[in-house]
Structure formats: structure tokens, C-alpha cells
Amino acid sequence: MTPEEIQARLLYRDGLMLILDKPAGIAVHGGPGSRHGADNLERYFEHLRFGLPRPPALAHRLDRDTSGCLVLGRHPKALRKLGLLFQDGRIGKTYWAVVRGGPEGDAGTIDKALLKRTDARRGWKMIALPPGTPEAQEAVTDWRVMGRGSLPKIGDLAWLELHPHTGRTHQIRAHCAAMGCPVLGDPVYGGRYEAEPLHLHSRAISVPVYTTKPAVAVTAPVPPHLREALAACGWTGEG
Structure with missing residues (x-):
């Protein structure tokens, strides 16, 4: 990724933070679990210094194949402040997902604790369990149906807007699967739909980073790979 390409993905910039439109298919950082030599966004943060002595750093994470709003802190003080906001659940997060089938009803809340399970052959995944399960982490997600439709060779679909109250690993993916409607194209929680x-x-995302100003509210454009399925569910390309 060239300096111009990473800078073109900026959705917001001020003295404390940057909000980036993360592309799908690239990890946000190298990490111990990444493939050897795999590309990652952190390699390009040097191009986002904008005069500061060090590059920005991740204030939170998105999965490799998830696109959209990603918050970076521009210096250690900003990262500490953003970290507390995420930890306290004060940052508003809105996700769009297209799921197979669809939930019963038009809106609701899923309250399922998540526990990481490892399989020697298949690797790890998050298991959705009843609230209060020992060792599992509390996880709560509000959802509503924005539209329903279908596509040839895929079948029935639903377009969901989701608001996670917590920020657990794979939370939305595991919660959608627990409702019986896994996210379209999820190779971990969607079974045979890995193609x-x-x-x-x-x-x-809405970030109340300034005490005397309204929260910074940013929206990421819909990426090309979601548009066909969203349109099938009634999305008009607006909003």
C-alpha cells in the first residue's frame, strides 16, 4: 500500500486520533498468530504520522476480513484515553452484516457469554453460552433487521444493523451464528459457506473523546463486496 493509498482511506483526523476505513482481507497487525510474512495495516502507519515523531497505534481491533471504521491513537496519552473509552463501553459502534436466513422478528438483543475453544484440527473459535457461565466473558449485542431478500445460489438473506455493548473477539460473528443466521461468507461460524x-x-463509530464537544461521529462507505447482497435486501446505495 502506497502512502497515498493509506492516506486516502482516512475518514477523520485531529490531534488525538485518526479513523481509518479499513479494507477487508488484511490484518490490523502482525501478531503471533498471523501467517509468516502476511501483510498488515501496521506496516503502513508510518505514512500517517503527519508531522508527529512517531506513527499512530491501534486503539482497538477489527478482524482481518471485517471492513470499516478503525480508530488509531496518535500518541500515548491519546491511546490511554481511547483505551478507557473502549473499556468503559462509551464508544458507540454500529456494524452492518448480511446474514444467511435471518432472525425471527425484526429487532432484539442477544445476551450470550463467549468462551474461546480450541480444536487441534480446526483451530479456535468463540462458543456462545448462557450468561454467567464460568470463565466465559459477558457479551451483549443489539440487532435490528434493515431488510430481507435473497440471491441465486445463496438463498434467503437478511441485512442487520448491530450495536455491540461489549467488544469481545468475534462477538458479532458468534452471536449471529448463535441466532441461527451466520454472517454471509464466514468460514468459521458459517460452516460450508467459506467460499x-x-x-x-x-x-x-461515535467517540466522545472531548469533554466539551459532541462525540466525533464517523461513517465508513459500503465496500464493493457487500453491495450486491445489501441491494438484494433493499439497500438503495444511499445512507
């Missing part, structure tokens, strides 16, 4: 790209997008 398609993951249809999960961090659509918008």
Missing part, C-alpha cells in the same frame, strides 16, 4: 467474502462492516 464467499465475509459480509461484515464496521459502518459507523
Whole structure:
């Protein structure tokens, strides 16, 4: 990725933070679990210094195949402040997902604790369990149906808007699967549907980083790989 390409993905910039439109298919950092030599966004943060002595750093994470709003802190003080906001659940997060089938009803809340399970052959995944399960982490997600439709060779679909109250690993993916409607293209929670790209997008974020100003609210454009399925569910390309 060239300096111009990473800078073109900026959705917001001020003295404390940057909000980036993360592309799907690239990890946000190298990490111990990444493939050897795999590309990652942190390699390009040097191009986002904008005069500061060091590059920005991740204030939170998105999965490799999830697109959309990604918050970076521009210096250690900003990262500490953003970290507390995320930890306290004060940052508003809106995701769009296209799921197979669809939930019963038009809106609701899923309250399922998540526990990481490892399989020697298949690797790890998050298991959705009843609230209060020992060792599992509390996880709560509000959802509503924005539209329903279908596509040839895929079948029935639903377009969901989701608001996670917590920020657990794979939370939305595991919660959608627990409702019986996994995210389209999810190779971990969607079983036999691994051939398609993951249809999960961090659509918008609201960050109350300044005590005397309104929260910084940013929306990420819909990426090309979601548009066909969203249109099938009634999305008009607006908003």
C-alpha cells in the first residue's frame, strides 16, 4: 500500500486520533498468530504520522476480513484515553452484516457469554453460552433487521444493523451464528459457506473523546463486496 493509498482511506483526523476505513482481507497487525510474512495495516502507519515523531497505534481491533471504521491513537496519552473509552463501553459502534436466513422478528438483543475453544484440527473459535457461565466473558449485542431478500445460489438473506455493548473477539460473528443466521461468507461460524467474502462492516463509530464537544461521529462507505447482497435486501446505495 502506497502512502497515498493509506492516506486516502482516512475518514477523520485531529490531534488525538485518526479513523481509518479499513479494507477487508488484511490484518490490523502482525501478531503471533498471523501467517509468516502476511501483510498488515501496521506496516503502513508510518505514512500517517503527519508531522508527529512517531506513527499512530491501534486503539482497538477489527478482524482481518471485517471492513470499516478503525480508530488509531496518535500518541500515548491519546491511546490511554481511547483505551478507557473502549473499556468503559462509551464508544458507540454500529456494524452492518448480511446474514444467511435471518432472525425471527425484526429487532432484539442477544445476551450470550463467549468462551474461546480450541480444536487441534480446526483451530479456535468463540462458543456462545448462557450468561454467567464460568470463565466465559459477558457479551451483549443489539440487532435490528434493515431488510430481507435473497440471491441465486445463496438463498434467503437478511441485512442487520448491530450495536455491540461489549467488544469481545468475534462477538458479532458468534452471536449471529448463535441466532441461527451466520454472517454471509464466514468460514468459521458459517460452516460450508467459506467460499464467499465475509459480509461484515464496521459502518459507523461515535467517540466522545472531548469533554466539551459532541462525540466525533464517523461513517465508513459500503465496500464493493457487500453491495450486491445489501441491494438484494433493499439497500438503495444511499445512507
